[in-house]
Amino acid sequence: MKRRKIKDILGQGKEQAEIVIMGWVRTRRDSKGGFSFLEISDGSCLKNLQVVADHNIDSFDSISEKLQTGSCVGITGKLVQSPGKGQSVELQAKSIEVYGEADPNQYPLQKKHHSFEFLREISHLRPRTNTFGAVMRVRNRLSYSIHKFFQDQGFVYLHTPIITTNDCEGAGEMFQVTTLKPDSIPVVDGKVDYTQDFFGEKTCLTVSGQLEGEVYALALSEIYTFGPTFRAENSNTSRHLSEFWMVEPEMAFYDLEDDMNLAEDFLHYLFKDVLEHCSEDLEFLNKQIDKTILERHRNITENEFERITYTDAINILEKLNKNFTYSVEWGCNLQSEHERYLSEEVFKKAVIIYDYPEEIKPFYMKVNGNGKTVRAMDVLLPKLGEIIGGSQREDDYGSLLKRMQSKKLNSEDYDWYLDLRRFGSAPHSGFGLGFERLVQFVTGMENIRDVIPFPRTPKHARF
């Protein structure tokens, strides 16, 4: 007989003469009246299915001691209305098969609370907890709805390379990819001879698919990437990973305003979709992890984003006369404390800041007519800070070349990128969204290491 998923069984709530379920025992409560209650989870939803196991069923005595928290079972039985509180239906077991035991003296997960620090040490077992199940189901839904949002509008999903020779300037330190042996690296004139390396030149893991995305946007009009990204920064914070997933749409014929509109529509869509399809998990997280997440989601979906220029943002911050750790003046980078103050205290909602000073932004952003600012924008969310960074790209060959020279970049390394401006250039824009930060904001999880299955951070790549 075909296995039924607990999500479907509980969703229908109808009695059934005979069904089969498979899953892991979360807890067991014995009754000396001659039967046991087993809570079974198969990960299809947050809730467990209660199984009533009469001690008279075949071979119960031989499997009884194997039915412990963490063990894996297959159960055939009759689904009936439950006389007890807490569940509408329950399964009366006819037969139970134990697939895998879990010795209670050695199984590290207990019924009660575990700290996330401890669970991080057992990354291979933590998905069996309620919280990680909920977080990963939400992560999955967000991932699906990102694709749905773009696909429904005719964007092309583009696979950009993981291994690259491009340094997307300003994006951070890169991991080098090499097959050269550390103890015998070929050197010519005091420098490493990369012609002997696997690719014949220095290669790294990508820090952004943006430049490759531009190539295809200038042919297919609208594309997006959604894939892993790598940064070798020695960042030890609750918001940084060495390996994370990034969403990067890139659109021909979009100016900065179109770009901001897309970013706002995108976030509105994602939050509405996840509220609709993950309500059970989100209510659980709202109760257990962060009692403000549902309220924060409503704040995103029900309000238009505030849009102000960088210059106006600086004026607002200066007039506040607040004692920030970092002082505010035109030309400075907005610090975390400034961004959070604007979204949390001044506007109390999502804010888009645009038209940043040219000096503090990368070479590929389009310079405004005043020559002082570039068409860049950041979307800031209360509590989280920057979630999206984007810009209209410089589409004029001469301006781009000049900008590269003033930033002391070697234009020969970017000949292909410059070619895009020599042959059929077009106004175009794009943005990037750090996927784990989105999952963090949606689930209320404080540490980014707890919203990705296997976190990679400095000194940590186990599992």
Place this chain on the structure above:
RNA sequence: UCCGGUGUGGCGCAAUGGUAGCGCACUCGACUGUUAAUCGAGUUGUUACUGGUUCGAGUCCAGUCACCGGAGCCA
């Protein structure tokens, strides 16, 4: 990388420089259509590591490592 904090049974935590203890888990027993069940009893320790001060160190000092929080870098 910088600043601050924390490392004590499997997990969460306590202990004025003076006998290392509690809760949970676990084991056994009692009881019950139970719901993180409840009640009783019991088992569990190189106090992160290395060195120092002291009659005596979980506690004080120095160093190392790990983890957490904040900052920078950034998404």
